[in-house]
Amino acid sequence: MKLKQNEVVALEDGTKLVVESLLGAGGQGEVYLVSMNGAKYALKVYINEVKPEFKKNLKSLIDRGSPAETFLWPKRYFEYEGKVGYLMDLRPQNYVSFTKYVNGDEKAQFKNKFIMVKWCISLCTSFKKLHEKGYSYQDLNDGGFFLDPNTGDLLICDNDNVTADKNNLGIQGIIKFMAPEVVRKEMNPDTHSDRFSLAVVxxxxxxxxxxxxxxxxxxxxxxxxxAIFEMYGKNPVFVYHKTDRSNRPIRGYHTALIKKWLSIPIYIKEAFHRTFVDGLTDRENARTTEIEWNKFLCKYRDEVMSCPYCQSDYIYGFEEKQPNKICPYCGKPTKDVCVLHVGRHRIVLDLGKEIFRHHLDKYSDDYCTPVGRVISNKNNPSLWGLRLALPQEVVVRDVTGKEKIFAGNGVILLARNLTIQFNNTTQGEIE
Amino acid sequence: MIEFFNKTNVGFSHLKTGKPCQDFSVSYHDETRTIVAVCDGHGSDVYIRSDRGSKFACQAIIDAFKSVRSLVLYGKPKEQVLNKIKMDILCRWNALVEQDLEQNHIGKKEIEMLSERDQFRLKNNPAKAYGTTLNGAMILGKYLLCVSLGDGGIFGVKKGVVTPILEETSDETVANYTYSMCSEDAYYHIHVDFYNIRDYDGVFLCTDGIINPYQNLPNFAKSFILPVYTELANGKRENVNDWIVRLGEKTGYGDDVSLAVMFRTEANRRLYQEARYQ
Amino acid sequence: MAETIQGNDTEKPVWKPDRMDEKIAKQRLNVILMVDCSTSMRGERIGQVNHAIHDIKQYLTDLQNENVNVDFYLTVITYSTEAFLLNHDRMKAVEEFDFKDIRAGGWSNLHTAYLQLADLLKKEAKGGIMPDFGGVAPIVLLLTDGHPTKWPLTEEMEILNKLPWFKVAIRYGIAIELNDGRTVQVLRDFVGENGDVITCFDAKLLEKIIKIIVMTASKVKSSDSTTTQGIGQNTENQVTNDIRQQIQQTISDDIDSWEWQDD
Known part of the structure; x- marks a missing residue:
């Protein structure tokens, strides 16, 4: 261990840190729980000698600040008696690792598909913001992501390898997440390989x-x-390659993959195919970008609904060969739901579903702030309404032409053939 | 030298209802190895092609075991070698099922008598139609390789001591429920391991139609395994053959019955030849 | 660990194998009755139950003689303040089952009966009454007239629900003259998806119902257990549906013989 319990160390400006305990250790460094001015933080200390370029990059990351709230970003540089590292906020207890989610740990599963897609949207939005700042992550892998299974909140850790695009501090990443050209050492990681790794995650x-x-x-x-080099670098074949079936998932082994692939919408499947097939050769244009992912994921989120019999989540199927008339899990009939058409969005108005700012403002990239939610009446649960969260009133017109004004926080009783004027430019129709 | 034997017979409940025999057994021998396998297709209505499923499972075992060049590890991690064998068997079975489905789609007539729920299950997972258990063993050089999934069992015999091999310890296989090649997570329930052949004089593979009437191991060992071994050691294969037929058609539980045996002729031959019935 | 037959080191065998045809048993079908003999069961109610059990024994013996495939084994758990095995017998062959009238008195500690049941529903090698090899789903009938003293029974149900033999067991809750919502709920929790709650008004009907359950349940074929689906969670278990239909038929056939109560 680099530091001992109760040891007192200091930042460059002399601020004292008291080491309380070792939180964890990895190949690169050790992370300690420390207290500073009465508050608790995490201090990462590198095990091996740190190159000058790495130190310079780390300081630059700290100076420029975090691209988004979702990053557990380095806050303060640390160099003390030959030990180098950085101070960061503690990860809150409600977050679990993405690795546990993938491994099927019961406590790490998303509450429902809606929450899972929300987490994915946060991930894409975060990486968009990272790339917008001119950075590339370069080491995307399942160990750096955390999730709150109930809210879908995202936390991205291990940000000390983030660097300017096309710059490289020697990090290549983890093979199973790396773009094939990086595995083959033909190129260094950059934003394009980040997009590949994002698609893998x-x-x-x-x-x-x-x-x-x-x-x-x-x-x-x-x-x-x-073997790993061949599968991921030399000759990677996407498991759902449209024409090359040599690497299909194994029935009886890849159980979850086979089931879940069937339940995702066609446009998401196409996006994966483009990235993992066309994107092998055309790394700059064929790999699905963060904006495109968000567009598809929002569409996916909009059409998720739950089965009243088996409580499984599945999609309405707007763009499938035919909509899902029965639940694909239990075979019982799909419930009758209203659909809100707003611009090019089609939102299935199932209980608990939300509409978001980007639905009402086509120039907004805010995919996460809800402006309405489907709720049920306390006295008569079979009656559903749309609870608004808007700053302005809305006007609702029924099929007879009768109009009613609702307060920005009012509840619109859901019925077919209603027209909702959300604002001057945005109108929605319920079918 | 290795002697081997296998026999399958239809059960009387199937004879009564006109159902095909859903068990299958096979043996294979060449200058390098001997392989035997017994597989039991499920009987419930939804498993409309389990007779083919059990045949494919036997085929998958033979082909996968034939491709094993050696069981000497040469430093390779044992678990990975065994995992590869499991994967190979599963993939081969999947391929045979897929091929059969492509050549013979599941037609309306085949499923019209099934409940809506069963029809839905088959639509979601057509491989279910072929559901089967799987038990196989191979003697290769000085090693005995065994694989098992689901009910039925593999039993080793050494100087009159009968021990289960790759026993399914999970309590999930109770009553008529069993793990199956058609299970969505079949891979994780396939047991495979290899042993030194000198640990056993012989090995017995049985489907549950043979085992269940004996209800517990001591009874099964004394009243089936050892008598059969004795008869085979004395060259009385016909007796064993006749008796399996009787077990299936008259005296058993009505289920199909399958038995496969491999034994080393040089191992304690006199011991078994001198054993006689009380 | 089950006993194995040992040889010794010399060439001469010391074991003598049985003839191959011997010791093949018929399938064992365990019928377990859980009988409430608390104070509220005194009088006509326990009388009905005693009469029914006498007849069940006779009935199962007759059935067995007609049935070449299955041997019936009976176990009766009685419970009031504590739970006991009737005659201290577990898994008694039906023709040997010596039934003595049950007397009623005490609290209604159903949870003790659940724990007793949990001990039974294990493989013989683990101390239970279920066979080590194969086996047929047992039939468990819970007969009660009133709500249990300890409630809810979450802990005990959790123990039972972890047992694979419980999950596959065909379970029926037979409510003797009650219309208590809580008791019906307790019975529903017990039977789950693998059975039904039957409100029963006389011993004759009870006997008929038990006959149907036993006959239908003895026909079972193999199925796969997948961890996603789980054992016994097949909501359209064919056997349970068959039983349900036949019992509904029985009840409606008998409706004319019920006394109509004036409101």
Whole structure:
């Protein structure tokens, strides 16, 4: 251990830190619980010697600040008696690791599909903001992400390897998440390889499987370095490649992947296919961008609904060959729901569903602030309404032309053929 | 030298209802190895092609075991080697099922008698139609390789001591429920391991139609395994054959019955030849 | 661990194998009755139950003689303040089952009966009454007239629900002359998806119901257990549906023989 319990160390400006305990250790460094001026923080200290470029980059990250709230960003630089590291906020207790989610840990599963998609949207939005600042992450992997299973809140850790795009501090990443050209050492990580890795993480979140791990597994006696290099670098074949079926998921082994792939909408499948097939050769144009992912994920979130019989979540199926008339899990009939059409958005108005700022403002990239929510009447639960969260009144017109004004925080009783004037430019229709 | 035997017979309940025999057994022998397998297709209505499923499972075992070049690890991690064998068997079975589905789609006539729920289950997972258990063993050099999934069992015999091999310890296989090749997580319930062949004089593979009437191990060992071994050691294969037929068609529980045996002729031959019935 | 037959080191065998045809048993079908003999059951109610059990025994013996596939084994758990096995017998062959009238008195500690049941529903090698190899889903009938003293029974139900043999067991709750919502709920929690609650008004009907349950339940075929689906969670279990239909038929057939109560 680099530091001892109760040891007192100091930041560059002399602020004292008292070491309380070791929180964890990895290949790169150790993380300690420390107290500073009565508050608790995490202090990461590197095990090995730190190169000058790395120190310079770390200081730059601290000076420029975090791109978004979702990043557990370095706050203060630390160098003391030959030890180098940084101070950051503590990770709150309600977050669990993404790795646990993927491994099926019961306590780490998202409350429902809606919350899961919310987390994915946060992930894409966060990486968009990171790239907008001119950075690339370069080491996207399941160990750096955390989730709150009840709210879908996201936390991104291990941000000390973030650096300017096209710059590289020697980090390559973890092979199973790396873009193939990086695995083959033809290129260093950058924003384009970040997009590839982002797609891998999204695939794991939505499908609980790895995009290049399928039947080819059986071709290898043991999964050694050579095998992994071939599967992920030399000749990666997407498990749902439209024409090359040589690496399909194995029925009886890739159980979750097979099930979940069936339940995701066609436009998400196409986005994965584009990134993992076309994106192998055209790294700059074919890989789905963060904006595109958000567009697809919001569409997905809009059409999720739950089965009243088995409580499974599935999609309405607007863009499938035909809408889901029965629940794909239990076979019982899909419930009758209203759909809100706003601009190009189609939102299934199931209980608990929300409408967001970006639905009402086509120039907004705020995918997470809700402006309305479907609720049920306390006295008569079969009556559903849309509870608004808007700063302005809305006007609702029924099929006879009769109009009614609702306060910005009012509840509109859901019925078909209503027209809702949300603001001067945005009108929605309920079908 | 290795001697081997396998026999499957239809059960009387199937004879009564006109259902096909859903068990399958097979043996294979060449200059390097001997392989035996017994598989039991499920009987409930939804498993409309489990007779084919059990045949495919036997085929998958034979093909997968034939592709094992050696069980000498040469430093390779044992678990990974065994996992590869499991994966190979599963993939081969999946491929045979897929091929059968492509060539013979599940038609309306095949499923019209099924409940709506069963029809829905088959639509979501057509492999379910082929549901089967799986038990296989191979002698390769000085090793005995065994694989098992679901009910039925593999039993080793050494100097008259009968021990279960790869026993399914999970309590989930109770009553008529069993893990199956059609289960969504089949891989995780396939047990595989290899042993030194000198640990056993012989190995017995049975489907549950053979085992269940004996209800517990001591009874099964004394009243089935050892008598059968004795008869085989004395070259009385026909007796064993006849008796399996009787067990299936008259005296058992009505289920299909399958038995496969491999034994080393040099191992304690006199011991078993001298054993006689009381 | 089950006993194994030992040889010794010399060449001569010391064991003698049985003839191959011997010792093949018929399938064992365990019928477990859980009988409430608390104070409220005194009088006509326990009388009905005693009469019914006498007849069940006779009934099962006759059925067995007609049935070449299955041997019935009976276990009766009586419970009031504590739970006991009737005659201290577990898994008694039905023709040997010696039934003595049950007397009623004490509290209604159903939870003790649940724990007794949990001990029974294990493989023989683990101390229960279920066979080590194979086996047929047991039939468990809970007969009660009133709500249990300890409630809710969450802890005990959790123990039972972890047992695979409980999950596959065909369970019926037979409510003797009651219309108490809480008791019906307790019975529903007990039977789950694998059975039904039957409100029963006389011993003849009770006997008929038990006959149907036993006959239908003895027909079972193999199925796969998947961890996603779980054992016994097949909500359209064919056997349970068959039983339900036949019992409904029985009850409606008998409706004319009920006394109509004036409101």
């Amino acid at each position: 999204l695939f794991m979140a939505l499908c609980k499987g790895r995009p290049f791990e399928g039947e080819k597994l059986k071709d290898y006696e043991i999964m050694d370095e050579q």
